[in-house]
Amino acid sequence: MAERRIFVCNHQKSGVGDDVAKALKKELKAQGVKSVVVDGEKVTTQIQTCNCLDRCKNCKKGPGAALVIYPSGVYFNNAQPKDAARIVQALATGLFPDK
Numbered sequence: 642m643a644e645r646r647i648f649v650c651n652h653q654k655s656g657v658g659d660d661v662a663k664a665l666k667k668e669l670k671a672q673g674v675k676s677v678v679v680d681g682e683k684v685t686t687q688i689q690t691c692n693c694l695d696r697c698k699n700c701k702k703g704p705g706a707a708l709v710i711y712p713s714g715v716y717f718n719n720a721q722p723k724d725a726a727r728i729v730q731a732l733a734t735g736l737f738p739d740k
């Protein structure tokens with residue numbers, strides 16, 4: 642079984658990172674893609690908050706949070722809760738390929 646992980650910075654004063662993480666978890670369930678089969682292998686996606694991802698220029702000022710998707714290494718510097726559905730959909734459709 643393989644694993645994808647989305648690390649979301651929650652080091653902003655506003656706490657938007659926690660909201661982004663919650664929205665991503667909710668979308669994974671809503672879209673039914675928390676676990677998917679890719680090339681015959683089960684791939685599970687985990688959402689995890691973390692401190693600074695060194696992408697602070699947008700993240701600290703808001704309105705969004707920085708996040709990174711592993712193993713693809715794709716960063717978003719200003720993700721907001723409203724972006725969760727599109728991020729999860731892109732992940733599920735293979736837009737951010739696992740390396």
Ligand code: FES
Pocket residue numbers: 650651652653692693694695696697700701706707
């Ligand atoms: S405070 Fe979020 S990346 Fe630095």
